Amino acid sequence: MAASAGIYLSQDPALPPNGGSWQGYTLGGLGLALILWLAWLGIRKRQYRNNRGTLEGWASAHVYLGGIALPVAATLHGGFQFGLNVHTLAYALMAGVILSGLYGLYTYLRFPPLLVRNRGDQSMDERLAELDRIDKEALETASRCDESVHTAVHSALDRTAVGGGFRDQLFARDRSRVLLPGTGKREGRNVLVANRGQRAVVDYLAQRIPDTSKHGEAERLRELLYVFGRRAELLQRLRREISLQLRMKLWLAIHVPLTVALLAALTVHVVTVFFYW
Amino acid sequence: MLILLRQIRMRGERIVDQRDLELDTAALRVGSGKGQDLQLFGDGIGAEHAVLRPQAGGRLRIDTRGGGRIRVDGQDVARAELAPDEWARIGPHRLAPVAAPPGFDAAVEVRIDADAAQSIKDRLRSELTLKLPRVRRHAYGLALLVLLVGLAFPMAGYFDDRADATIERFGGPTDDLWSSGPLASAHHVPGIADDCNACHVEPFKRVSDETCIGCHERTTVHFAPVHPLTEEFDGACRDCHREHNEPSNLIVRDKGQCTDCHARAMRRLADAAPAVDGMPVARAPDEMRPVTAFTAGGHPDFLASVLRPADDPADGERWRVHRQPLDGADAHESSRLKFPHDIHLDADKVSLADGPSSVDRALACDDCHSLEKEGEHFRAITMEDTCAGCHSLAFDDAQPDRQLPHGEPATLRTHLEEYYVRQAAIQRRAEPPRPARRVPDEPITRRCEGEPLDCGREWADAEMDKLFTKAGCVSCHEVERGEDEWTVAPVKLVRDWFPAARFDHRPHLNPGARADGETCLGCHEATASSHSEDILMPGIDNCVTCHAEDRPRSVALQCVDCHSFHRPGMALMGEH
Numbered sequence: 001m002a003a004s005a006g007i008y009l010s011q012d013p014a015l016p017p018n019g020g021s022w023q024g025y026t027l028g029g030l031g032l033a034l035i036l037w038l039a040w041l042g043i044r045k046r047q048y049r050n051n052r053g054t055l056e057g058w059a060s061a062h063v064y065l066g067g068i069a070l071p072v073a074a075t076l077h078g079g080f081q082f083g084l085n086v087h088t089l090a091y092a093l094m095a096g097v098i099l100s101g102l103y104g105l106y107t108y109l110r111f112p113p114l115l116v117r118n119r120g121d122q123s124m125d126e127r128l129a130e131l132d133r134i135d136k137e138a139l140e141t142a143s144r145c146d147e148s149v150h151t152a153v154h155s156a157l158d159r160t161a162v163g164g165g166f167r168d169q170l171f172a173r174d175r176s177r178v179l180l181p182g183t184g185k186r187e188g189r190n191v192l193v194a195n196r197g198q199r200a201v202v203d204y205l206a207q208r209i210p211d212t213s214k215h216g217e218a219e220r221l222r223e224l225l226y227v228f229g230r231r232a233e234l235l236q237r238l239r240r241e242i243s244l245q246l247r248m249k250l251w252l253a254i255h256v257p258l259t260v261a262l263l264a265a266l267t268v269h270v271v272t273v274f275f276y277w
Numbered sequence: 278m279l280i281l282l283r284q285i286r287m288r289g290e291r292i293v294d295q296r297d298l299e300l301d302t303a304a305l306r307v308g309s310g311k312g313q314d315l316q317l318f319g320d321g322i323g324a325e326h327a328v329l330r331p332q333a334g335g336r337l338r339i340d341t342r343g344g345g346r347i348r349v350d351g352q353d354v355a356r357a358e359l360a361p362d363e364w365a366r367i368g369p370h371r372l373a374p375v376a377a378p379p380g381f382d383a384a385v386e387v388r389i390d391a392d393a394a395q396s397i398k399d400r401l402r403s404e405l406t407l408k409l410p411r412v413r414r415h416a417y418g419l420a421l422l423v424l425l426v427g428l429a430f431p432m433a434g435y436f437d438d439r440a441d442a443t444i445e446r447f448g449g450p451t452d453d454l455w456s457s458g459p460l461a462s463a464h465h466v467p468g469i470a471d472d473c474n475a476c477h478v479e480p481f482k483r484v485s486d487e488t489c490i491g492c493h494e495r496t497t498v499h500f501a502p503v504h505p506l507t508e509e510f511d512g513a514c515r516d517c518h519r520e521h522n523e524p525s526n527l528i529v530r531d532k533g534q535c536t537d538c539h540a541r542a543m544r545r546l547a548d549a550a551p552a553v554d555g556m557p558v559a560r561a562p563d564e565m566r567p568v569t570a571f572t573a574g575g576h577p578d579f580l581a582s583v584l585r586p587a588d589d590p591a592d593g594e595r596w597r598v599h600r601q602p603l604d605g606a607d608a609h610e611s612s613r614l615k616f617p618h619d620i621h622l623d624a625d626k627v628s629l630a631d632g633p634s635s636v637d638r639a640l641a642c643d644d645c646h647s648l649e650k651e652g653e654h655f656r657a658i659t660m661e662d663t664c665a666g667c668h669s670l671a672f673d674d675a676q677p678d679r680q681l682p683h684g685e686p687a688t689l690r691t692h693l694e695e696y697y698v699r700q701a702a703i704q705r706r707a708e709p710p711r712p713a714r715r716v717p718d719e720p721i722t723r724r725c726e727g728e729p730l731d732c733g734r735e736w737a738d739a740e741m742d743k744l745f746t747k748a749g750c751v752s753c754h755e756v757e758r759g760e761d762e763w764t765v766a767p768v769k770l771v772r773d774w775f776p777a778a779r780f781d782h783r784p785h786l787n788p789g790a791r792a793d794g795e796t797c798l799g800c801h802e803a804t805a806s807s808h809s810e811d812i813l814m815p816g817i818d819n820c821v822t823c824h825a826e827d828r829p830r831s832v833a834l835q836c837v838d839c840h841s842f843h844r845p846g847m848a849l850m851g852e853h
Binding site: 132164256261268 | 396403406408416417424427431453456457459473482483484519523
C-alpha cells in the first residue's frame, strides 16, 4: 500500500495521474497480479493436498490484500479518472467484489457465534428428530381429542412452513397457516388463518380448555399446548439457523459471480487499452 | 386420454385397500409434493419426481425430473419405457402399466407401501434447502454480458462498418466504450471526436507521429534539419501530447520532458538558429548551458537578441541578430537612434498636457509603448505615430503647419528647395516694396539678389546643414556628410528581445504584481538610462524573485510556460 502510494506520488505534479504513465502501468500490473492471485483462492481452497501455506494463511492474506492493498493500487492506477467506459466498469466490478467480500468478512465474524447460540447444543438432525417426535406426539394426542381439535392440530402440522422462498429464508419469515373453525359469519366453516409462531393454534387450543366436556380432554389440550409451545420455539430456531446460514453463504453468491465478471472486464480493459494504444 | 390409476396400498404382501382414479390426461405427474396426480411419500421421492406418459401398445414412458431416479431391472435410471406388466420402483413403491379395462386408453397400477412415510428431513428438504442464487449461472452470465458489451460488439463494429452502423443505429455498445477519457477540446472536431480510428489507425500500435502530422503539418520542428540530435532524439508527439485525460492535458508541462536533454551542456550548431523577423542570427555563444530548473543557478542567464548592422550590407541583409548576455562590454543595442529615456521620464524636463485645459504631467511608459493584443510585444515605435505628437517637423514659424517630410535626405532637400525657390520667386516679383520674408533663424534681411532658383537652392542647402548639424535630424539620428548629400544611418529597433521565449506582460502590469507597486519600471530601469544603447531588459534575477521553483510560495514556472518546443521560424513538420 505504501509502495503504491509512493509510486503514485512519484508522478510529476505537472502530469495528470494516469494509467498510461510508467507509474500507471506498474500499479495496474500490481493490481492485475493481485486480482489473479486473490481469485486463485477459489481454486486453492479446493486443492486439499496443497501444502503451500495453510489455507488459513491464504484466507488471511486474501482479506488483507483484497480489502486494503488492491483498492489502493487500483484506485491510484486509475488516477481517480472515471467515466462511462469499460475501464470504469472493471473498477466498479472490483469495488463490488471488495464490498461483497467485506460483507462476507463481517458475516464470518458475526454470525458463527450467533449460530452456536441458536443451536443450543443440538445438531440439525437432533432438532429435526425432536420436531418429528413432538409432531407424532401431537397427532397421537390430537387423535384422542375432539374432531375439530384433531383437524386443527393436523392442519397446523401440515401447513407449518419452515423456510419457503429466498426472502422467507433470509428474513426468517414464518408463513405457517392453520385451518380453524370459523367464527361469526364464517361459523360452521373451516377458515385458513396465519399461524405465525403457532400462535393461532395455541390460542384456539387454549380457548377450548374451558369448554371441554370429554373426560381428560382438558389435560390433553394442555399437553397439546405444551407441545405447540415447544414446537414454536424449535421452528423459530430452525428458521434462524437457515437465515444465518443463508446470510453466511449469500455474500459468496455475489462475490464469485462479480469476480468472474471482473476477470472478464479486466480482459476487456487490458485488450482494449492496447488495441487502441 | 383417459387413464385408470389403480392405487393398491400394501403392507408386506397383504393388500390394505385399493382405490381407482380416472384421469383425463396425457401425462401423469408423480411426486411427494402437493398438486401431484399421484402423491407418493418415502425417502428418495422428490416433490416432482417423474412424469408418466402412456404409449401405444400398452407401454409406459417414465421421465424423471430434478435428478430423481427410478429402478428398473435392478438399475437406477433417469428414464425408462416399460412394457405391459413390467414393474418399476419409485422409492419403496412399485408401478407398472397394466391392461386397460374397456373404456380406458391406458391403466397404471401402483402398489404403495402403506408403511412408507416420509422422514421429516425428507419432508422439509425443499424448505431447508438454502435458496441461494445460482452462482455458476450468474457468474458465466455476467462475464458473457461484459465480454459481449465491452468487447464483442465494439470489435464487430471495428472490423465491419455495416455492423458498426447497425449497432450505432440501435444505440448498442461501440468502441466509444473503450475511450479511457474525454478528448481535449481542441480535438472536438468532426472526423476526430466521432471516429476513434482517425488516430488509432492500427490495432495494438501506438498513435504514430505521421498520424498527428497528417493534420498538424504546419507545426514547426524543434531541431534544425541538420542537427545531429535529430537522429538520436526518439521523442514522439505522444510523449508531450497526451490525450484522453481528465482534466484535459493535451500538453504535458512536466519540465522533465525538456531537462532530460537540456540538463547537460550542448554545443550550439552554427547557422542552426532560426531567423528572427527574417534577420539571420550572426552570433551566439557556442555552448548552450545546462538547464535543470527555473532558479538563479538552474537556468542560464538570459541572452538578448540585439540587432547589429551588417558588416557587409552588400548581401542585402542590413541587420544581423546577435545573441549576447544582458551585461558586459557588448551589452548594448545598435539601433542608431538617439533617445534618452531618463530625460523623457523626468517631469521637470519633459511634460505633457492631455488637453488644452489639463495640467501638465510627466510622460508615462504607455504614452509611447503600446502593448499588442497578444500581450508580449509592443507596437512598432515610429516617428509619425510615437514622436511627432511632441516633436514637430515644422521649420517655418510663419507656416507652422508646414512639416518637413520624415524620410530620405534627398527627399528632404527636394522639399526644401521647392519651398525656398517659391519663396525667392515671390520675393523677386513682389519688389518693390519687398515683403518681410522670414526664414527660421535667419536674419529677416536675407534677400534674393539673383535667380530665384539659385537663391532657393542656397537657402535649402543652409537649412539642410542646420538640420543635420545643429537641431533637427541630428537630434535623433546618426548623420554623416557624404560626397553628394547628407546620409542618415538606418534605424532598426529591436521588436523581440527574447524570440525563443514567451512573456505575457498583462498579468505583470497589475500594480499588485510587485511589492513596490511599480509596473513597467519595476523591471525595466528606464529612469536610469540616458542612452538608447542601454538594454533595458531585466535578467533572470528579476524573474526568480517571484518565479523561482525552489522558493516556497513562489509562482513556479515550467519550461513550456516560456519556451515552445515547436520553435518559431523552424522548418515545418510536414516538410521535415
